[in-house]
Amino acid sequence: MYNAGAAFKAFVVAITLSMATGGLAQPAGSQGVLVARTASATVQPSAILLLQQQSTLAGTCDGSAFDVNTFISVDANASADVNVTVPGVGQVEEFTDQTGVNIGPFSGAFPHFHIRAFGGGLPPNSAITIAISTYAGSNLTGAVTNVSSLSFDCTTGVVLSATSNVAVEYYYAGWDNYFVTAAPDEIAALDSGAFGGVWTRTGQTFKVWTDASSGAKATCRFLTTVYAPKSVHFYTPYRVECAQLQIDPTWQYEGIAFYVALPDNNGLCAAGTVPLYRIYNNAMGGAPNHRYTTSLDTLDQMVAAGWIFEGNGNTKAFACVPQ
Numbered sequence: 001m002y003n004a005g006a007a008f009k010a011f012v013v014a015i016t017l018s019m020a021t022g023g024l025a026q027p028a029g030s031q032g033v034l035v036a037r038t039a040s041a042t043v044q045p046s047a048i049l050l051l052q053q054q055s056t057l058a059g060t061c062d063g064s065a066f067d068v069n070t071f072i073s074v075d076a077n078a079s080a081d082v083n084v085t086v087p088g089v090g091q092v093e094e095f096t097d098q099t100g101v102n103i104g105p106f107s108g109a110f111p112h113f114h115i116r117a118f119g120g121g122l123p124p125n126s127a128i129t130i131a132i133s134t135y136a137g138s139n140l141t142g143a144v145t146n147v148s149s150l151s152f153d154c155t156t157g158v159v160l161s162a163t164s165n166v167a168v169e170y171y172y173a174g175w176d177n178y179f180v181t182a183a184p185d186e187i188a189a190l191d192s193g194a195f196g197g198v199w200t201r202t203g204q205t206f207k208v209w210t211d212a213s214s215g216a217k218a219t220c221r222f223l224t225t226v227y228a229p230k231s232v233h234f235y236t237p238y239r240v241e242c243a244q245l246q247i248d249p250t251w252q253y254e255g256i257a258f259y260v261a262l263p264d265n266n267g268l269c270a271a272g273t274v275p276l277y278r279i280y281n282n283a284m285g286g287a288p289n290h291r292y293t294t295s296l297d298t299l300d301q302m303v304a305a306g307w308i309f310e311g312n313g314n315t316k317a318f319a320c321v322p323q
Contacts, residue, residue, distance in 0.1 A: 028116045029082060029097030030072070044201060046078035047146035048099065048113070048132045049184035050162055054150070058157030060128065063092070063120025068130060068150065070113045071188035076104040079140055081133045084118060086126050093118035096140055109192065125155045148184060149210065163210035165322070167258060169293070170199040175230050176284075178291045182208050182258045206276060206294045207322040208258035216259035219319075222251045227287035234290060235278075237262060237319055261320040267312025269320035278310045278318035279303065294321065 027033075049071045060066050078100040084093040093116055103110075115130060122128075129151040136142030151160040167182040170190055179199065181187060190199045209216040220242035222234045234251070236242055237260050245251045261273055269275050277299045281289045284306060291302060299316065303309055311318035 028095045028114050029080065030099050030102040030110065030113060031097065033103065033110075033112060033114075044073060044203070045145035045166070045205065046074040046100070046134050046136060047164070047166065048072050048074070048080050048097075048110075048134050048148060049146070049164055049188060050130060050132060050148045050150035051188060052159055052162040052183075052185045054152065054157065054159055056157070057128075057152045057159070058155065060157070061120065061122040061124060061126060061154040063118045063122065065117040066115055067112045068115055069109075069111045070132075071108070071184065071191070072099065072103070072110040072113075073107040073191065074099050074104045074134070076100045077137050077142075078104060078145075079135045079138045081135070081140055082115070083131045083133075084115065085129050085131070086122060087129075089122070089126075092128075098138060099134070100138060107191065109188065122154055125153050127151050127160060128154045147210075163258075165207055165210055166205050167208050167292070169202045169204040169291070171202045172198050172200075174198060175287075177230060177287075177289050178202070179233060180235070180292050182210075204293055204295065204298065206292070208260060209322065210259065212259055214259075214261075216261050217319075218256045219258050219260055220245070221254045221257035223254050224251050226250050230287040232288055234288075235292065263312055263315065263317045263320055267315035267317050269317060272323050273320040274323050275311075275315060275317035276319040276321045277316055279307045280310055281307050292318075 051069045051071060054069050056067050080097040080099050082095050082097055083091060085091050095116060129149060131147065131149045133144050134146045136145050147165045148163065150162050152158060153160065162184050164182050164184050164187065167180050168187050169178060169180045171178050212218060217237040219235050219237040222245050223231060225231045234245070235257055246253050260276060261270065263269055274294050277293050279291045279293070279299060279302045291298070293299060299309060309316050
């Protein structure tokens with residue numbers, strides 16, 4: 001995938017936020033918003049993604065209602081639990097959003113997801129965290145299909161982090177190239193047709209951790225453009241690989257992509273986790289490319305096509321991710 005900075009900026013301009021109106025009668029979440037209901041072309045788990053790009057978060061310490069910029073992909077059944085917390089204070093607001101009933105089926109930018117007033121009186125520069133858990137069914141039933149979080153400074157509106165616990169795989173047929181990301185803004189851009197729509201979902205996803213609180217390891221993300229016009233991304237949670245590539249001038253360190261666990265010395269994953277496999281194309285097509293998958297069938301298919309697995313010799317596990 002090309003280095004997407006300029007394209008993402010253009011994408012963000014297209015979904016600039018509307019200002020929240022505030023007031024006691026203001027609906028919450030997706031309620032009361034008129035949208036064109038559009039079904040996604042690809043069947044995928046429902047998700048409400050809180051984006052890094054925001055413009056209406058400054059001055060929210062007083063607890064007045066405001067909007068957050070999101071990308072929503074839901075069917076007519078999905079619902080969401082919206083939880084607002086502040087360190088040292090705890091939960092300041094929580095509500096259920098019947099997203100599927102309100103706007104589903106829908107797939108696209110949704111820059112006016114309403115966060116209800118919560119009273120306020122927060123100290124200046126408090127970090128507000130919004131966590132949205134999307135459920136497959138109405139009234140918070142069925143499986144949790146995505147958890148997205150946004151943390152920001154309530155005085156300045158500066159976003160501290162925007163995360164999703166699901167990594168999504170894309171494929172560019174013209175390059176025979178795979179790309180994976182858990183970054184909400186990248187997912188939103190690619191699902192909206194960035195780069196001419198050449199990157200499409202494969203239908204494969206896997207869960208990740210969004211921080212190290214569970215003991216998970218940070219996964220370094222790198223980019224190289226020496227194989228132009230192709231660009232290559234590489235991910236590793238292993239300190240030696242990360243350190244080696246950070247001093248290699250052909251690779252650009254892009255930061256932490258997500259968090260995963262490491263297998264034990266026998267290549268086994270802990271209870272509650274599943275193996276993540278890494279497969280290398282052996283530079284077929286003139287450029288290196290890796291796939292990351294929890295599917296053993298996909299691993300076997302790629303190895304049969306000449307790709308090389310990179311993991312434990314017995315279990316083939318490269319890392320471990322939430323089940």
